[in-house]
Amino acid sequence: MRVYYHTFGCKANQYDTERMRQEGEARGARSTTSWLDAEVCVVNTCTVTNQADAQARRFIRRLHRENPDARVVVAGCSAALKASMYESLDGVAGVVEGHDPVAVALALDPPLPEKPVQIELRRSLDRMDMEPVGGEILRHRQGATRGWLKIQDGCDRKCSFCATRLARGPSRSRDPEEVVREAAQLARHHPELVITGIHIGHFGLDLDPHWSLSRMLAHLLERVPDVRFRLGSVEATEVDDLLLELMETSGGRVAPHLHMPLQSGADPVLRRMRRWHTREMYRSRTLEICDRMGSMGLGADVITGFPGETADDHAQTVALVEELPFTYLHVFPYSPRDGTAAATGSDPVPQRISGERSRELRTLAQEKGSRYREGRVGEEARVVLEGDAALTGDYLRVGWEGPRPEETGVFSATLQGSGEHLYIAWSRDSSLN
Ligand code: SF4
Numbered sequence: 278m279r280v281y282y283h284t285f286g287c288k289a290n291q292y293d294t295e296r297m298r299q300e301g302e303a304r305g306a307r308s309t310t311s312w313l314d315a316e317v318c319v320v321n322t323c324t325v326t327n328q329a330d331a332q333a334r335r336f337i338r339r340l341h342r343e344n345p346d347a348r349v350v351v352a353g354c355s356a357a358l359k360a361s362m363y364e365s366l367d368g369v370a371g372v373v374e375g376h377d378p379v380a381v382a383l384a385l386d387p388p389l390p391e392k393p394v395q396i397e398l399r400r401s402l403d404r405m406d407m408e409p410v411g412g413e414i415l416r417h418r419q420g421a422t423r424g425w426l427k428i429q430d431g432c433d434r435k436c437s438f439c440a441t442r443l444a445r446g447p448s449r450s451r452d453p454e455e456v457v458r459e460a461a462q463l464a465r466h467h468p469e470l471v472i473t474g475i476h477i478g479h480f481g482l483d484l485d486p487h488w489s490l491s492r493m494l495a496h497l498l499e500r501v502p503d504v505r506f507r508l509g510s511v512e513a514t515e516v517d518d519l520l521l522e523l524m525e526t527s528g529g530r531v532a533p534h535l536h537m538p539l540q541s542g543a544d545p546v547l548r549r550m551r552r553w554h555t556r557e558m559y560r561s562r563t564l565e566i567c568d569r570m571g572s573m574g575l576g577a578d579v580i581t582g583f584p585g586e587t588a589d590d591h592a593q594t595v596a597l598v599e600e601l602p603f604t605y606l607h608v609f610p611y612s613p614r615d616g617t618a619a620a621t622g623s624d625p626v627p628q629r630i631s632g633e634r635s636r637e638l639r640t641l642a643q644e645k646g647s648r649y650r651e652g653r654v655g656e657e658a659r660v661v662l663e664g665d666a667a668l669t670g671d672y673l674r675v676g677w678e679g680p681r682p683e684e685t686g687v688f689s690a691t692l693q694g695s696g697e698h699l700y701i702a703w704s705r706d707s708s709l710n
Pocket of ligand 1: 432433434436440441442
């Protein structure tokens with residue numbers, strides 16, 4: 278059976294698709310990269326915004342139009358929240374509410390019943406609770422330089438704009454030894470592993486005895502040599518001192534890069550978002566981190582136009598972004614998500630205004646990013662090759678000139694060019710770390 282996999286959304290979702298693929302292949306399915314010759318198409322959906330739902334719906338309609346014989350199995354976050362909507366679409370043969378790879382693999386198997394198979398969210402979570410992220414470890418991420426290492430799923434916070442936690446359930450950590458085993462396996466194929474999950478700062482709080490993200494990272498550094506680790510998105514308030522020490526002293530084995538969601542720089546908005554930190558908590562911890570780390574890649578997510586956000590609130594966000602040494606930002610105008618507390622809130626900000634605020638912040642982030650890139654000319658960078666480009670530890674995508682090395686790994690070279698066109702010129706004499 279030929280199966281085409283399509284993923285929407287974040288690294289955790291991409292990881293889940295690889296687990297689905299591996300589970301399917303273990304049961305005899307073959308992966309194909311074209312939906313046109315697929316017998317089954319698995320669509321792993323995302324629900325971060327209402328537009329993400331709409332995108333998945335459009336994509337499924339297109340799949341069915343272009344390959345009406347293919348059976349479509351829908352899984353993922355959006356499927357967890359809108360199962361009956363997906364079930365009603367033409368061509369859909371199965372809906373898995375969530376990311377359980379075993380459930381998806383079962384849904385691939387013909388003969389499929391007349392009516393779509395629906396595997397309920399609760400059952401899917403139960404399976405993951407019993408066998409954290411399904412029995413087998415992930416062996417590699419197909420066709421990719423970097424591997425994703427998912428260490429936990431779900432989230433215990435209750436941010437008022439977020440539907441992810443509704444789709445993914447409470448925070449569940451994987452067994453640390455299983456994480457090490459998977460990292461060692463992935464490191465055979467990937468020179469860099471990104472530690473990912475839905476709320477990785479809560480890793481280990483549900484384990485007995487408790488673990489922490491920093492302890493997990495220390496364990497990985499000790500037990501899995503010859504690979505660079507990069508932290509996925511982590512909250513500023515959850516970066517502890519051990520984590521910083523590991524980043525500082527790892528000699529580049531932990532990429533000097535943090536992505537710490539900010540969402541807003543104004544306390545009244547943070548309160549309505551039900552974030553647990555204040556502007557000052559974020560600001561002071563970030564300054565401490567940057568002071569210790571020196572030059573590093575620093576990113577954040579920001580939402581503009583959250584209900585009730587005033588011009589003054591927005592100005593506070595702008596001022597905070599100006600002050601902190603961000604090298605890039607992901608800025609999104611607020612869009613209400615069905616089922617979330619914020620969606621029923623009053624005082625909406627007109628789309629035109631939240632769009633303008635987004636543009637202002639994106640421009641500011643771009644200027645800051647360009648200045649940072651300019652400052653890196655002539656300095657050393659440790660890169661992994663991704664396609665025709667290279668990715669530095671501090672999360673700059675730069676050009677690669679010269680022959681492609683035969684070996685994979687993390688390469689050291691000097692950054693050349695200008696901020697706009699940074700590149701590294703590679704020669705056989707350049708070093709491989
Ligand atoms: S911390 Fe907030 S935004 Fe992040 S996954 Fe949890 S509830 Fe969603």
